[in-house]
Amino acid sequence: MSGNGSATSAPTVQAAHPSYPPAAGRSVAAPTGRQYAEIGALTTEFGAQLPSVTMAYQTWGELNERADNAVLVLHALTGDAHVVGPAGPGQPTAGWWQGLIGPDAPLDPRRHFVVAANVLGGCRGSTGPSSAAPDGKPWGSRFPRLTPRDQVRAEAALLDVLGVRSVAAVIGGSMGGMRALEWGVMHSDRVRHVVALATCAMFSGDQIAWATPQTAAIRLDPNFHGGDYYHRKDGPPLVGMAIARQIAHATYRSAAEFNIRFGRDEQLGEQVADGGRFAVQSYLDHHGAKLGRRFDPNSYLVLTESMNLHDIGRGRGGVPAALDRITAPLTVASVDSDRLFPLWQGELLATAPTAAPLAIIESDYGHDGFLLETDQVGALIRTALDG
Numbered sequence: 001m002s003g004n005g006s007a008t009s010a011p012t013v014q015a016a017h018p019s020y021p022p023a024a025g026r027s028v029a030a031p032t033g034r035q036y037a038e039i040g041a042l043t044t045e046f047g048a049q050l051p052s053v054t055m056a057y058q059t060w061g062e063l064n065e066r067a068d069n070a071v072l073v074l075h076a077l078t079g080d081a082h083v084v085g086p087a088g089p090g091q092p093t094a095g096w097w098q099g100l101i102g103p104d105a106p107l108d109p110r111r112h113f114v115v116a117a118n119v120l121g122g123c124r125g126s127t128g129p130s131s132a133a134p135d136g137k138p139w140g141s142r143f144p145r146l147t148p149r150d151q152v153r154a155e156a157a158l159l160d161v162l163g164v165r166s167v168a169a170v171i172g173g174s175m176g177g178m179r180a181l182e183w184g185v186m187h188s189d190r191v192r193h194v195v196a197l198a199t200c201a202m203f204s205g206d207q208i209a210w211a212t213p214q215t216a217a218i219r220l221d222p223n224f225h226g227g228d229y230y231h232r233k234d235g236p237p238l239v240g241m242a243i244a245r246q247i248a249h250a251t252y253r254s255a256a257e258f259n260i261r262f263g264r265d266e267q268l269g270e271q272v273a274d275g276g277r278f279a280v281q282s283y284l285d286h287h288g289a290k291l292g293r294r295f296d297p298n299s300y301l302v303l304t305e306s307m308n309l310h311d312i313g314r315g316r317g318g319v320p321a322a323l324d325r326i327t328a329p330l331t332v333a334s335v336d337s338d339r340l341f342p343l344w345q346g347e348l349l350a351t352a353p354t355a356a357p358l359a360i361i362e363s364d365y366g367h368d369g370f371l372l373e374t375d376q377v378g379a380l381i382r383t384a385l386d387g
Helices: 148-162 177-184 207-217 238-252 255-261 279-292 297-308 319-326 343-349 366-372 374-386
Strands: 012-014 037-042 051-059 072-073 114-115 168-172 194-197 328-334 357-363
Touching: 012 168, 037 072, 037 148, 051 148, 072 148, 114 148, 148 177, 148 194, 168 177, 177 297, 194 374, 207 238, 207 297, 238 279, 238 297, 238 366, 255 374, 328 343, 328 366, 328 374, 357 374, 366 374
Parallel strands: 072 114, 072 168, 168 194, 194 328, 328 357
Antiparallel strands: 012 037, 037 051, 051 114
16 A cells, blocks of 8 residues: 555644543543544545544643744653643543653653654554544544654654644654654654654564563453443453553563562562462553553554564665764664563664664663663753754
């Protein structure tokens, strides 16, 4: 199918909008600061049609008269537009990148107009499988397959609606880093710096292998019903998604952290000899159950499979040719203990003509180091923006 998907912008911004239901189909109030923009129709890279797309977003700071001080922050797989701030009504978790935005922080609202959007295909306000299709029913199994390029087109249309002419920097890690790279390739005339953290030029066979049992766990849950489980009495496929999250979370952290933090300790109050759990099992159970309280399994599938499709070289003559298209300065960082996005993937990205030498984030946390090592990441962002 054609790779020339497009979005048609319809400049409509709303301060309030019914929040799309979380995994269990419950209605929730919109958290403070979340806004919604209708960006019009979008044709995906593979030729599917989304006749009307809503993007949920949050902003910090103000757009200057030249409309060129925006910084776009792109979230990872299960993130959303709530980058910083406390948990509250409709927002079950605190911001996912605390310390990044604020006075004297790496992204200072007195200087930058910071924009963060919930990704297309998500479930925290942007159009996704749980959204209403033209017939008024949830898209469910009918929602089209997406690629990171589709998601970037939606983000670019959002910035058009907000009046942003050029972007001082696009910053993202993991899945967000994939989109940051696509921003550099697709909108080289609009982006002045790209910061790509703990990410890759294309999803590898190893990464697709890790993703495969995650998507299978959701689809094999008896409550999945082919993806059309909304409003059914038996509820969404949360057992399958919990297993998927457990698999994923094991790749997000390092072997060293698991061994040092948990080792072979038994869970407090439980005895393995009597059928109890090891402490690390309890930890993974917790994270699996926690995700089901705020995330839609269909969105987990759509976004995971969009990462499987990530390849900046597809249709562009390969990865080196695609990297040559990035004209903005490129900051690439890898986490030294990351077993999901290993160092060689960052080294490949750092061969881009505009890339600085690969930065190494030192961390015992594994892939999640790009979120947790805020001092190191903040220093990288400051250098990129000041440079």
